[in-house]
Amino acid sequence: MKKFLTITLILFLSLFSYSEWKNKISEYWDDYEDFSSIIRYLERDIEKISKVERAEALAILSYAYKNENNIAGEVSCIKKLFTMFEFKSISPDFLDLSARMKIFDYIERWKKVFPEISGVEFCNIDDGISYFSPPEFINMKICSSTSAGMKLIDSLNRVVFSVFLKSGKNFVKIPMKIVEVANNITKFSINVYSGSVSINYKFTVEKEYKIPSGINFNPNLGFVKLINRNFKKESKKIVKKEGRRYFDKKMFLEKSLIPLGVGITFFCAGNFLTNSKTVTPDKFVSRQSLWSLGKSSKYFGVGFSIKSVINLIRSFKKINTYKVYFVEDPDSIHYNNLLRKVLKKKKMLIRVKLKLTKMEEKNE
Numbered sequence: 001m002k003k004f005l006t007i008t009l010i011l012f013l014s015l016f017s018y019s020e021w022k023n024k025i026s027e028y029w030d031d032y033e034d035f036s037s038i039i040r041y042l043e044r045d046i047e048k049i050s051k052v053e054r055a056e057a058l059a060i061l062s063y064a065y066k067n068e069n070n071i072a073g074e075v076s077c078i079k080k081l082f083t084m085f086e087f088k089s090i091s092p093d094f095l096d097l098s099a100r101m102k103i104f105d106y107i108e109r110w111k112k113v114f115p116e117i118s119g120v121e122f123c124n125i126d127d128g129i130s131y132f133s134p135p136e137f138i139n140m141k142i143c144s145s146t147s148a149g150m151k152l153i154d155s156l157n158r159v160v161f162s163v164f165l166k167s168g169k170n171f172v173k174i175p176m177k178i179v180e181v182a183n184n185i186t187k188f189s190i191n192v193y194s195g196s197v198s199i200n201y202k203f204t205v206e207k208e209y210k211i212p213s214g215i216n217f218n219p220n221l222g223f224v225k226l227i228n229r230n231f232k233k234e235s236k237k238i239v240k241k242e243g244r245r246y247f248d249k250k251m252f253l254e255k256s257l258i259p260l261g262v263g264i265t266f267f268c269a270g271n272f273l274t275n276s277k278t279v280t281p282d283k284f285v286s287r288q289s290l291w292s293l294g295k296s297s298k299y300f301g302v303g304f305s306i307k308s309v310i311n312l313i314r315s316f317k318k319i320n321t322y323k324v325y326f327v328e329d330p331d332s333i334h335y336n337n338l339l340r341k342v343l344k345k346k347k348m349l350i351r352v353k354l355k356l357t358k359m360e361e362k363n364e
Contacts, residue, residue, distance in 0.1 A: 021049050022094040025060060029099055035064040039073075055085040056092045063106050075196050081107075082114050083199065115148035115194040117201060121356055123171065128210060128351035131219070134181055137173040144170060148194040154178055155187045165192070179205050181352050182220055202359040210351040215343075217350060224347050231339060232332040238325045248315045255311035263304025270298030 024041055028034040042061045049057050062077035090107045091100045123139040142150070144165040152161035152174055163172050180186045186205040191198060211217045216225045274294035 021045060021053075021057065022092075025057075025092075026094055029095055033067070035067045038064045039068060039070075055081060055087050056090055058085070059090045059103055059107055060092065063103055066106070071196060078110055078114065079197065079199060082110075082116060111145070113146055113194055113197075115192040115197060115199060116145040117142050117150075117165075117190065117192055118145075119143040119169075120190070120201070120203065120358060122354055125354060128208075128353040129176075129181070130348065131181055131209070131350040131352050132222075132347050134176050134179075134352075136176055138176050138179065140172055140174050142170045142172065142190075143168065144192070146194060148192050151191040151193075152178060153189045153191055153200075155180075179354060181207065182222060183207070184219070204357050204359060206355040206357065208353040208355065210349075210353065212346050212349040215346050219352075224343060224350075226339065226343060226346070229339060229342075231336050233329070234332045234336060235326040235328050238327055240323050240325060242321050242323060243318050244321060245316060245318050248317050252312060252315040256308045256315060259304045259311065260308035263300070263302065263306075263308060266297045266300040266304060267302065270294040270296070270300075274298070 021041075025038060028037045028041065038060065042057055042064075046054065046057050046061065058077050058081040062074045062081065065071075065074035065077060089104060091104045093100070095103075120140065120142050123141050125138065129135065129138070142165060144150075144167055146167050148165050150163050150165050150172075151159050154160050154177075160178055161174050163170075165172075178186070178188050184207055186207075187202065188205070189200050189202045191200050193199070207219070209217070209219050214227055216227060217223070270293075272294065
């Protein structure tokens with residue numbers, strides 16, 4: 001019962017507002033065409049009017065703006081009227097015949113110049129387009145209600161193409177880059193303008209990828225890979241050990257040349273001490289002691305000399321180096337070339353079907 005009363009109340013209020021706005025407009029019109037009052041009333045209450053009757057209200061409001069020389073308000077109302085409502089003609093029956101004819105003629109004049117497009121679609125791409133070799137341009141059909149300028153705007157709000165449309169069917173070639181085959185969904189807009197009116201129509205392009213069997217394909221990256229067939233390495237790595245000899249000068253100086261000098265010094269000293277003619281003993285040192293000391297000195301000299309010779313031999317050293325060589329593998333190269341040919345054929349079979357959808361209009 002409460003639900004029934006609520007619905008009844010809503011219907012009553014809507015009927016009341018429906019009759020009230022018409023009575024108000026009729027009153028203002030009969031009062032010497034008081035357009036300023038019409039504008040104030042509709043600007044305040046037009047959203048309260050039912051959608052069924054709002055087209056008539058917008059037509060009256062735009063006509064009132066025109067008579068008050070408010071071009072911006074007039075164009076704004078006309079854009080809402082033509083883009084948000086479908087109608088054949090507008091002739092408010094609650095006004096007198098003269099007022100109805102004025103509004104009817106006014107809207108009909110706007111129909112002839114308002115830039116409206118329809119039937120936008122891609123042409124001659126029933127089988128889709130090649131993903132890896134798409135055409136530079138793509139054909140698009142556009143039906144225009146009147147002669148108008150057109151700008152094609154990409155998703156980054158950049159104008160990429162412009163052309164003049166004639167009234168009726170138009171076939172234009174647009175740059176393929178607007179479609180962006182690598183993205184699953186692409187958005188762009190068509191701006192149509194004529195005189196003081198400019199309308200943006202937004203579109204999305206959805207892609208359906210036809211992928212041949214035997215491959216994995218990532219459309220966003222453009223990556224293609226054969227299933228269960230991998231490329232082989234086309235070269236083999238060979239490591240070769242090589243020996244190289246060199247002379248260690250530092251070792252020769254420290255461990256061979258210096259000990260040799262020490263050994264020669266000891267040997268010469270020993271020779272001097274063991275020679276009876278050159279050495280004369282005195283009361284503190286006997287000849288036998290000097291001879292023994294000389295003999296020991298000679299032994300030291302021979303020892304240092306032998307050590308010097310051994311270290312001289314050790315100064316000649318050998319170092320091992322390793323060099324890496326890469327040798328081509330003919331079998332792997334032949335196998336990879338066959339895979340590349342198969343992959344190229346598969347890539348050319350990847351097709352992209354485009355689905356163009358018109359979105360809601362954006363009034364500027």
